[in-house]
Structure formats: structure tokens, C-alpha cells
Amino acid sequence: MSANAPTEEKVLSVEHFTDRLFAFAITRPQAFRFRSGEFVMIGMPKTEEQKRPVMRAYSIASPSWDDKVEFFSIKVEDGPLTSRLQKIQPGDTVLMGRKPVGTLVLDALLPGKRLYMFSTGTGIAPFASLIRDPETYERFDQVILTHTCRQVEELSYGLKLIEDLREDPLVGEMIGDKLLHITSVTRENYPLKGRITDLIQSGKLFEHAGVPKLDPKEDRVMICGSKDMIDDTAALCETFGLTEGSNSDPREFVIEKAFVG
Ligand code: A2P
Numbered sequence: 129m130s131a132n133a134p135t136e137e138k139v140l141s142v143e144h145f146t147d148r149l150f151a152f153a154i155t156r157p158q159a160f161r162f163r164s165g166e167f168v169m170i171g172m173p174k175t176e177e178q179k180r181p182v183m184r185a186y187s188i189a190s191p192s193w194d195d196k197v198e199f200f201s202i203k204v205e206d207g208p209l210t211s212r213l214q215k216i217q218p219g220d221t222v223l224m225g226r227k228p229v230g231t232l233v234l235d236a237l238l239p240g241k242r243l244y245m246f247s248t249g250t251g252i253a254p255f256a257s258l259i260r261d262p263e264t265y266e267r268f269d270q271v272i273l274t275h276t277c278r279q280v281e282e283l284s285y286g287l288k289l290i291e292d293l294r295e296d297p298l299v300g301e302m303i304g305d306k307l308l309h310i311t312s313v314t315r316e317n318y319p320l321k322g323r324i325t326d327l328i329q330s331g332k333l334f335e336h337a338g339v340p341k342l343d344p345k346e347d348r349v350m351i352c353g354s355k356d357m358i359d360d361t362a363a364l365c366e367t368f369g370l371t372e373g374s375n376s377d378p379r380e381f382v383i384e385k386a387f388v389g
């Protein structure tokens with residue numbers, strides 16, 4: 129087996145949130161290092177008919193200090209990977225690539241006062257990692273995580289995450305009132321209705337959070353969702369004067385560059 133071949137990890141837990149969404153945790157090899165917000169290739173052992181395993185990029189949802197690695201996934205009935213992955217049970221084997229990479233990392237942003245994390249659907253995953261990392265709160269005074277879904281039940285992973293986080297012995301106290309979790313829904317009745325792009329444009333988001341509108345001098349932004357959502361939200365950030373950063377050229381906003389199919 130080559131040095132770049134994925135490692136075989138054991139499934140530790142699986143939690144189903146809706147009939148389209150589930151989260152799972154696997155063992156973490158000692159040599160596996162990553163920065164909160166990065167993604168890695170995930171797959172299932174190949175079947176007899178397959179020449180090689182189907183692997184897809186998945187954002188790591190657990191923080192870099194954790195001894196397990198967690199993921200949040202959609203279930204696609206005839207998806208090449210998720211049709212099988214959605215059926216995993218504790219004790220099963222999942223393949224994980226050896227090289228985590230990514231753009232949604234704190235190092236790709238200039239220092240600032242407020243950090244926005246704009247997410248839709250399973251795009252909340254990298255932020256599940258970052259909001260559990262003490263470094264996020266060391267670098268920013270305020271962290272505003274937004275999560276927009278089509279339906280109310282799809283918000284449940286994020287709501288549970290925040291609830292558990294407040295009880296977390298390591299980060300819970302650090303967070304205090306620094307973290308604001310704003311949820312919105314687009315296709316059902318909900319107190320805050322609408323796409324994140326519309327809430328930014330109308331100013332409702334800032335009103336709701338009690339903060340001034342986006343300002344390149346003090347605000348930093350991370351964006352993760354579908355390709356269209358990322359493109360539209362990034363374009364909107366640019367209208368406020370924010371520019372896209374990278375690991376080698378940190379700036380005011382960053383976008384996710386991995387897409388799970
Ligand atoms: P909508 O219900 O109006 O399509 P999806 O499951 O398609 O990724 O959508 C998840 C959430 O992201 C939905 O609330 C959806 O709103 C929203 N969304 C989809 N496309 C965009 C976009 N281009 N910009 C902002 N939000 C979007």
C-alpha cells in the first residue's frame with residue numbers, strides 16, 4: 129500500500145438528524161494533523177466490482193484537539209458514496225485520506241474584530257470545527273455563525289452543536305457571549321426567514337445581530353454552502369469592500385473550495 133493511500137478508520141458513532149442528514153465520528157490516527165476548518169477525502173472500502181474506492185472531500189466537523197474525527201453529511205439515495213456511507217454502523221470501516229487541506233482557516237484571514245461564518249445546509253461542518261477551537265476566540269472578539277436551511281428540522285445539527293458547546297469544559301467558558309448563532313429558514317415559517325444573501329442585502333442580519341453592516345476594516349468572513357450560495361455571498365462581500373484571502377495572502381474573506389457530491 130502506498131504512503132498516500134487512505135488509512136482505514138473505525139466508525140465510533142453515527143447520529144441521524146433527518147432522513148437527509150447524518151453525522152458520524154471515526155478514529156483519528158496519531159499522525160493525522162489538521163487545522164480546524166480543513167477538509168479531507170473520505171470513502172468506503174471498495175466493493176468487488178470497484179477498481180478503486182470512491183472518495184469525496186468532506187469538511188472535518190470536529191476541532192483539531194479532539195481524539196476522534198467527525199463529519200456531517202447529506203444522504204443521496206443513489207449517490208456513489210453517500211448511498212453506502214449513510215448505512216454505516218459503529219465498528220464499520222471508513223477510509224480517510226492522509227492529507228487534510230483547505231481554505232476556511234484562520235491563517236487565511238487578516239486580524240479583525242468580528243468573524244462571520246455564513247453557512248447553508250451541510251456547509252456548517254467546517255464551522256462546527258472552528259467554533260470549538262479556542263484559537264477562534266483568541267483571535268476575534270465576536271463570532272457570528274449563520275446557518276440557513278430549507279426546512280426547520282435541518283437546523284437540528286447546528287442547534288445541538290451549540291447547546292453541547294456551551295456545556296463544553298474546554299471552550300464553553302471561553303465562549304461566554306462571544307458566539308452568536310443565527311438561524312434562518314427559506315421554505316417554511318420561521319422567526320427569521322430568507323436566504324443569507326437577502327438578509328445581508330436588506331440589512332436584517334445586522335439588525336438581528338445588533339451590529340453595524342459589514343466593514344472591511346473590522347469584519348472577517350468565511351463562507352460555506354452550495355457553489356451558487358458561495359459565489360453569490362462572496363460577490364456580496366465584495367460589494368462591501370472585502371477581498372478574498374488565501375493561506376499565502378490573508379485578507380478579509382475566504383470561501384470553501386471542496387464540494388461533496
Ligand atoms: P432556497 O430555499 O431559497 O433555495 P440547498 O439545499 O439547495 O443547498 O439550500 C440550502 C439553503 O441555501 C436553502 O435555504 C437555500 O435557499 C439557500 N440557497 C440556495 N442557493 C443560494 C444562493 N445562491 N445564495 C444564498 N442562499 C442560497
